[in-house]
Amino acid sequence: MNTLIAIIGLGVLCLLFEIFNLRKAIVPLTIIGLLGVLGLTISEFNSTESYYNNMIVVSKFSTAFSSLFIVLTIFLVTLGHNFYENHQSKISDYIAIKIFLLAGAVAMVSFGNLAMFFLGIEVLSISLYVLAASDRMNLKSNEAGMKYFLMGSFASGIILFGICLIYGAMGSFDVTEISELSQSAELPVWFPIGIVLVTIGMLFKVAAVPFHFWAPDVYEGSPALTTALMSTLAKVVAMATLYKLLSVMNADVSESFKIVVVVISMASMTIGNIMALRQTNVKRMLAFSGISHAGFMLMTLLSLSTSAGSLLYYASAYSLSGIAAFSVILYVCKNRDNEDVVNFHGLGKTNPLLAAILTASLLSMAGIPIFAGFFGKLVLFSQTIQAGYLALVLVAVVNSIISVGYYFKLILAMYSKEPNEDKKQTPFVIYAVAVVAIVLNIALGLFPSLVLDLLA
C-alpha cells in the first residue's frame, strides 16, 4: 500500500516539477524517488498485510513483482532522459504517465478486490494508449495508438464482462471471499465463464496467440522507448497479473482449461518464433519474440501452486535482457526513421561494447547458458515436465531452436557486415542502463537462487 501511495505521490510531484520549471531535474529526481520507493518496497518484503477492506493485499508475490516493475521503470525513465531530449516541453507528462503506469502495474499485482484489478489494468492500458500514440505527428505512431486503443478497449470490455459474471456468481468482488465461495459445490456456470473471459482479456494483454495480432503492429509503430516499455514492463505485468488472478481466486483450474493453456502456449511460441524469422524491423522482430516468450511464460499456469518463483525469474530474465536490447536499439536507431536490421550492420566494429551487450541479451532470450534466460527456461521445463506436459516442453525446445535463427540474424548483422557509418557519440545513460541491465541478467544467471527461492 505504501508503495502505491509513494508512487502516486511521485507521479504528482513530476507534474509539479513542470510547474516549478524544474525540467532538467525531473529525470534524476524521479530516479531518486523511484529508488526510494524500491527501498520502501523491499523493506516491506516479508510483511503480508491487507489494507482498506482488503482492497490492497501486500504479499511476497506482490512486493517481489512490484520491485521488478520499479526496477524496470527506473531503467525506462533513465532511458527517457536521452530519448526525450528533443521533447523537453512534454517531458514531465511523459515521465508522469510512466509513473502512473507503474502505479497501475503495482495495483494489478497487489489487488485484493476486482475493482482494484480493473482500475489498475485500465490505468496501465490508458497510459500505454497514450504513450503509443504520443508521437503525434507520426502517422505510424497514430496508427499504433489507434490499433492498440481499439483492441485494448475491446479486451477491456471482455474483462469487464467476465468480472460481471464472477460478481453475478459470487455476489462479491473480494478475491478472498470469491476464493472461499469457489470451494462450495453449487456454483453457477457464470463463475467459470467469467474466469475464462477475464483470462482471455489478459491473454490479449500478454499478446498470446490468437489474441496477439496487435502486438507487432503496435510495437513497430510506437516510439522506441514505448515499445521497450510494452515489451518488458507491460508484458511482465500482464503475465504476473494473470498468474495472480488465477491463483488467488482459487479458480479450480480444470483439466480442459489446462489443455487450452497448453494449446495457446504452443501456438504462441510457434507462431511468434516462426513469424519473427522473416522480419527485418528489429522492433517487430522483438514483438514476435515477445509473443513466443509469452507462450513460455504461460507454461507457469500449468502448475499454479509452485511456479510463482519461476515466473518471477523468467520475467526478470526476459525483461532485463529486453531492457538491455532496447537500450542498444535506442542508441542505434536514434534519429532514424526505422529500426531496420540494416542499421545494425557493423555495430561490432563501431561500438563493440554495445554490440556485445546486444549479443548477450539476445543470447539470454535464446536461452544460452549462463545468461538468466537459460535458467528461466530450465525451471519452466522442469516444472512443466513435472506437471506432466512433456509434449509442450518438446514443442518449446523446437521453438528455442527456431528462435536462434532470428536472434542470430541480428548478431550476424553486427559482426559480419561492414558498418555503414562512423562511430557516433554514445550517451552515458545508454551505456549505464545497458551495462547495468545485462550485468543484472548475468548475475541472475550465476546466482539463480537469489530470485528463484524468493517466492518459495
Add this chain to the structure above:
Amino acid sequence: MNNILNHIGIENYIFLSVILFCIGVFGVLYRRNAIIVFMSIEIMLNAVNLLFVAFSTYHQDAQGQVFVFFSMAVAAAEVAVGLAILVSIFRNLGSITIDNLKNLKG
C-alpha cells in the same frame, strides 16, 4: 419490498445484456468508421453495466452498483483518450476510416 427479479428473472437480464454485448461486438467488427466503433464499444460497456445492476439486485448488494461507477469512469477516460488519438489521426490522415490504417503489417 419485493424483489423485482421475481417478475422478470435474472436469465432475461443475462440474455438481454449478452445480446447487447454481442451487438457491440458486432458493431466493432462491422463498421469501419472509428466513431461508430467507439460507440459500439460503449454499447458493450453499457451491456455489462446493465448486468451489474441486475446482479446487484439479484444479490441485494450495493457493490455491483458501485462498480458501475468505476466502469463509467473508465468509459469516460477511454473515450477521452480515444477521441484524442482519433483527432490526431484525422489531422494527419484526413479520414477516420480504420481500414486506412494499414501501414503497419507483415
Add this chain to the structure above:
Amino acid sequence: MSTILIIFCVLSAVTLATAFLTIFSRNPIHSAIYLVICFFSIAGHYLLLNSQFLAIVHIIVYSGAIMILFLFTIMLMNLNEEKEVHRPRITRLGAIVSFCLICLILIAIFINSKPIVGEYVTTGEDYQSIKVLGKVLLNEYMVPFEFASILLLVAMIGTVLLSKKEKLQK
C-alpha cells in the same frame, strides 16, 4: 405476464433496436442520436430495477458527457455525411458470422446451465439508496475511488499530451 415484465420487454426491445440502428445508420449523427436513445432505455432499466441514483448518473455521464464529446468530435471533423467506403463483403460476412457465433455460444451456455429455481432473495434492507451507495463507495471502496481519480488524471494528461502542440526547439 405482469406489467413489469411487459415494461421490461418493451424497454429491451427499444434498447436492442436502437443499438442495432446505431450500428447500421450511415450518418454518424444519426448513430449518435440512436445511441442516446439506447442509453435512455438502459436508464429505464435501471429505474425498473429501482436504482434511481444510478439511472440519473448514467444519463448525466453517458448522454450528457460522453455523447456530447462524440457529437463534438463528429462536428469537429465534419463527419455528418457518409464518407465510409464500401466495405468488402468478406468483412461483413465475417462480422455477421462472428456475431451469430458468439451470441449463440453464450446464450447456449446460459440456457444449458441450471436454471435458478425458487424465489429470489429479498433481504428488505436498503441497498441502493444514495445514502447506502455513498457509504459503500467512500468507506469500503475508498481506495478504488481514489484510484479512479488517478485514472482520470492519466486520461487527462494523456489527452493533453496527445493534443498539445510542441514548442519547436530549433
Add this chain to the structure above:
Amino acid sequence: MNTNLALLLLSAPFLGFLLNIFFGSRLGKTVSGIIGTIAVAVSFAVTFYFFGAIAAIPEGIHISLFEWIQISNFKVDFGFQLDQLSVLWLLFVTGIGSLIHLYSINYMHDDENMHKYFAYLNLFVFFMITLVIGSNLLVMFLGWEGVGLCSYLLIGFWHKNQEFNDAAKKAFIMNRIGDLGLLIGIFILGMLFSTLDFATLKTAISGATDLNMYWLSVAAFALFIGACGKSAQIPLYTWLPDAMAGPTPVSALIHAATMVTAGIFMITRLNFLFDLTPDVQNIIAIVGAVTALVAATIGLVQNDIKKVLAYSTVSQLGLMFLALGLGAYEVAVFHVITHAFFKACLFLGSGSVIHALHGEQDMRNMGGLKSAMPITFATMLIASLAISGVPLFSGFFSKDEILLVAFHHNIPLWVVASIASIMTAFYMFRLMFLTFFKEFRGTAEQKHHLHESSPLITIPLIVLAFLATIGGLISLPGNSWLNEYLTPILPKLATAEHHLGTTEYILMAIAVIGGLVGIGIAYAKYIKQNAVPSEDAMITGFSKVLYNKYYVDEFYDTIFVKPVNFLSRFFRDTVESGLSALVFGFGKLTNEISYQGKKVQNGSIGLYLFAFVLGLCAIVSYLFLAQ
C-alpha cells in the same frame, strides 16, 4: 648381455637412420653411406654372435622391454625373441643388407639425396629386424608396417616423378589390404587364446584340447591374406612389379631378398597354427602354385629388365608359398635363403647394367654387354643358372625340394610348379641373352660410356654369386643341416624321414631337363634366331595379354578404384549436398511459412478482431459446450 646385444642389434640401424636423417646432408655423401653400411654391418656382426650362441639355447632368447598395449584379456609387451628362425632370417637380412648398403655407396653416389636414401635403408633394416625378432604378433606387426613404410619411401625415392609416387602409394595400399587381414587374424588369435606372444601361443595351441577349428581356420586365412599382401601373392601381387620404380639396390634388398619374404617368415613362425588348418594350407598351396605360374607367364614377355626380375620374384615367392601350403616350411625357408642370394645378385647385376647405361632399363636397347662388363656378366650368369635350377647351384637344391614335396602331395600342383620353373629358366636366359649377348642396341652415346662398374658394386656381386653357388650346401638332400637347425621351431622335422629313392632321382632329372629345355629355347630364339622383342605397338595375340600382365591392373582399376572414385564423387556432389539441403530444408521451410504468415498479418484491425472473437468462441465453446 644378450639383452644389450639384442638392443645393439636393433638400435645400430636406427642410430644410422637418425644420424643420416638429421646430419646426413652435412656429413657428405660418402660419410653418410659409410655410416649406413657400418650400422648394418654391426647388426650383422651381432647376428653372427647370436648365430653361434643360439645353438646352446634351443628355446631361444626372450627379452621383454616394457608393456606396450593393454587389452582387456591380455597385455602386449614390447619384447623380442631370438631363436633359430629369427637368427637365420637376421643372418641373411643383415648380411645381404650390408652388401647392398655397400653397393649403394657407389650406386647412389650421383643422387643429391643420398643421405636420405641411406637413412631410409637403415630404417628399413631396423624395422625388418623388429619384424623378425618381435616376440609377439604385434611387435612383428610394427615391423611389418614399418618395412611397408620404408618400401613406400624408397619406391617413391625419386619423388619428382609422379608415376614413381603412384607406384609407391600402390605398394603401400596393397600392403595395407593385407595388413588388415593380418590384424583380423591377430584379433581372432587374441580372442581365442588371450595372448599374442609366439611362445605362449604355441603352448596354448598345442596344449589345447577343444580348439574352435572354425575360428582357427578363419584366423589362419586372415593371416595368410596378410602374407599375400606383403609377399605379393595373387590377388595382391600387382604392386611388386610397379615397385621397381625405386632404386635398384632397394629392389634387391626389399623387393627380392628380405621384405617380401616376411609373409613366409610369418607363416613359418606360426607353423603350429597352420598345421592345424589343412583347408587354409590347401588354399595357400594353390595360391602359391597359381601365382608362380601366372607371374612366370607374364615374365616371359617383359622387356624391362627389372620387371622380368620382379615377376620372377613373384613367381619364386609363389613356389615358396606352395611349399608352405604343403607343410614343408623348411623347404620354403631354404628357398627363401637361396632365392635371397641369387635374386639379390640378379638385381644388383641388373643395377650395375642400368648404372652403366645411365638409367636404361629396356632390354631391347641393350645387348652385347658381356665384354664391357665381364664381372657383372659372370655373376649374373651364375645367379641365372642358380634360379633356373641347374644342378649344383643353390637354386637347384631348393627348387627341387619344392617340386619333390609337391609331387608327393599333389600331382597337378607339381605340374604347375614344374611348368613355372621351366618358364623361369626360359625368361632368365632370355634376359641374359638380350642383355649380354649379340650387339649393343643402345645409342652411341651410351656405348661410348660403357664400362665395368667400380669394385664397390662388383664385390657384393661376387660375394652374392659365390653364395648363390654354394648356398645349396646348407640343405643337401638326405643330409640337411638346415632341417636340423630348424628342429626347435619345426618339431615335425625330427621325425621326418628323408630318403632319396628312384622317384626322387627321376623327378630331379625331369626338373633339370625342364630347366635345360627352357634355356635351350631361349638360346634358340634369341641367339640363333637373333630375335629382339618387338615394339610395344606390334605385340599381338596372347603375348599382348601377357605383356599387359593379363590386364589385372586394369581389372582392379575397373572393379575397385573406379567405383570407389565414382562413389567418392557421387557422395561429394550428390549425397553431401543432398544431406546439406535436407538440413537447410528445415530452415527454408520455416522461413517459407514465416513468409506466408506475414501475409496473414495484413494490418487490418477488422481481421485482428475477427481472430480475437473466433479465438474467444473457440475457447468458450470448447470449455463449456464440448464437455
Add this chain to the structure above:
Amino acid sequence: MNVSLILIILLVGAFATFLAGDKLASKVALFFSLAAAGASIALLNHYNLGENISFINQWITQPNISFALKADGLSLAMLLLTTILTPIIIFSSFGNQYKNSKSFYALILFMSFAMAGTFLASDGLLYYIFWELSLIPIYFIALVWGNGDVEDRKKAVVKFFIYTLAGSLFMLVSFVYLYQKAGSFLLEDLYKVNLSATEQLWIFLAFFLAYAIKIPLIPFHTWQANVYQKAPTVGTMLLSGIMLKMGLYSVIRWQLPLAPLAAKEYMYVFIGLGIAGVIYGSIVALKQKDLKKLLAYSSLAHVGLIAAGSYTLTLDGLRGAVLQMIAHGFVVVGLFYIAEIIFRRYETRVIAEMGGIRSQTPKFTSMFLILVLASVALPSTFNFVGEFTVLYSLSQINIWFAILGGTTIILGAYYMLKMFQQSMLGETNTRIFTDVSGNEGITLVLVIAVLFFFGMYPKPIIDLITPSLEEILIQINRIN
C-alpha cells in the same frame, strides 16, 4: 588444490587477455594456457598420489544444481588433452596477425575454459552449461576471423550453431526429465534412477542426437566440412582437436551409463552407424579438392570408429576410444597446422594448386609425412594403439565390424597418401616454399613427440583411464 583451479586460470586468463590489449594478447594467452597446462599436470600428480582433487559445492537449491567437478582418470585425461593442446594451438597462431587479437585470444581461452569444464563437470546441468558455453566462442571465432566469402561463412557457421544447439536442447530435456526422477542433477544420483526400457530408449536417443551432431556421426555431419573450411585454422584445431572429443567423451561419461539398457539393445545399430561413418568419410575424403575439407572428412571417418568403439560397451572399446580420442586430437591439430603453414606460404588450400614442395623443404615434408602416417595409424604412433584397441573391441562384437571398420586403414592410407602425393610431391614447384620457421617447427615437433612417445609407451594413459572406465562399465552393467 582441486580442479576448479584450472577453470579459474583459464577464465581469468580470458579476461586478462582481453584487457591486455591487442599487442600483448597472444603472449598473455600463451602464458595462461601454459599455466593451465602446468597446473593440470600438477593436479595429475596429486591425483596419482591418491589425493582428492574433486570439487563440489551446492550452487542452486531449487532446482537442485551443484557445482560439481569430478576428476577421475577419464576426466583428467581429457582435461590434459585440452590444456596441453590449447597452448600448442595458441602458439601455432603466432605466425598470423589477427585484427582485434585481444578478443580473439580471449575467446580461445574462454573456449578452452568451457571445454575443460565440460570434461570435468559431474553435475548434469553444469555439464550442459559448459557444453553450450563452448559453442559461443567458436561461433564468433569462425564468424569473425574465418576465411572465404562472408555470406557462405555466415551460412555455414549459423547452420553449425543452430544444428548443434538443436541437438543439445533435446539432451537438456532428457536431463530435466531425469532430474524429475532423481531430484538432483548429480551423475551419481542420476545413476540411481530406475527407468523403464522405453524411457531409456528415448533418453538415449535424445543424448544421441546431441552427440551425433557434435561428434559428428553420419548423417548428422553436414555442418562439419564447411565449418572446418571456413573457420580460421585455430578454430578448426579447437573444433577438431578438442571439441569433437566433447561429444565422444560424453557418450562414454553420460549416455552409456545413463541408458544402458537402450545402449545394449541397440548396440548394433549404433556401431553400424559409426562404421558407416568410417567408410563414408573415407570415401568422401578421396575426392576433396580442399585440404581442410579433406581433413574434415578424415576426421569424420576417425570419429566414426571411435564412436563405434564406445558403443561396443566393452572395456577395450571404451579404452580404445579414449586413447584414439587423445591421439586423434593431437594428430588432427598437427595436420591442420600443416594446412595453415602451406596457406601461409601459398595462400591456397586447394590441393591441386600445391605440389612439388618436398624438394624444397625436407623438414616440413618429414613432419607432414609423419603426421600423415600417424593419422593412418602406423604402428609406433599413438593412433595405432587406439585404433588397434578399438578394432579389437569391434571384433569381439562381430568380426565383420572389425573388417568393415578396418577398411579405414586401407582407405585412410589411400586418401591421405594421395593427398600427400598431390600436395607435396612431384616436379619442384615454381613458387618458393620456405622451410618451417622456428615456431612452426617447435609446434609440430611437440605434437609428433607426443604421438611417438605414447605410441610406444601408452601405459601412463592406460593406467590413468582404466579405473574410471571400469567404474563406468560397472554402471553400464548395473541391474536396477
